Amino acid sequence: MEYAKNILETIGNTPLVKINKLVEDLPCLVLAKYETFNPGNSVKDRMALKMIEDAEADGRLKPGGTIIEGTSGNTGMGLALAAIVKGYKCIFVISDKQSKEKMDILRAVGAEVVVCPTDVEPDDPRSYYSVSKRLGEETPNSWYVNQYDNPSNAKAHYESTGPEIWKQTDGKITHFVVGVGTGGTVSGVGKYLKEQNPNIKVWGIDTYGSVFKKYHETGEFDEKEIYPYVTEGIGEDILPENVDFSIIDGFTKVTDKDAAVYTQLLAKKEGMFLGNSAGAAIKGLLQLKDQFTKDDVVVVLFHDHGSRYVGKMFNDDWMREMGYLD
Ligand SMILES: Cc1ncc(COP(=O)(O)O)c(C=O)c1O
16 A cells, blocks of 8 residues: 555655746746645645754754744645644734635634734834744743744755755756745755756746845845735745845846736646746746746746635736736
């Protein structure tokens, strides 16, 4: 018989899938690392499990403990699945711009969800960074995960996602394109790939309203770059320790409208029902057209599933209200 001993054993080993119609104008092969095949439907299952295992190993997380995190949903799902199997409680702090589906899904897997306002400074006591930190300090036998600065986040991708992509492309990958939030995915995968072949180019996808691109290009943390945006999962108003800027060759920014429209196009043209950051990633990849030549093998990583966006990017009333549909 062939079976996994529990749901956590099904994390990883996701497929690589060719993108066809949307990249017809590009000269190269474009492959999607399709992370929704993970049991929590996102790439974040990988780092959630790794962060828990590393915290168990060095005693930060003790039996029966409570896991506390500020999460936009996907990391929470990964943490909740591992917590169920391993016997921990979860409290997640989420900002109010996140889709209602994400909050409902976290509650469905047993987590307590605390909702905080988006439009406040990161050091405001109401911000989701501050609230999650405070809950971590106040709750007995708790562990504050901090996916932004927790090195196990990038390590998970260095140990699993990166090696999988290298093996699946038979070492032929030339470019890796991925949305950047905490930076765990880009830094871990990028480090592994560049160690195998330093010529591989790593591109980060950023949003308007985020500090990454300008910081990478100038070294300046420019607060004027920061304003509220709609795209979910990528871009930041802080510099997480997990973003290793030295691994990233460049950033391209994608507008909220383009990210939303391309989220729909992935579903309609490729049969790929994916989240909002996948729309941003494929549009960003198309913006990078001039970087690619005939023999290149470009891998783009798609983080999460479309089901979490049915009230937004997959709802034409919402799309029209936002001015995203002509
Ligand atoms: C939907 C989605 N896309 C992209 C990202 C960015 O990935 P990373 O945090 O590894 O940079 C996240 C992270 O929260 C996410 O939830």
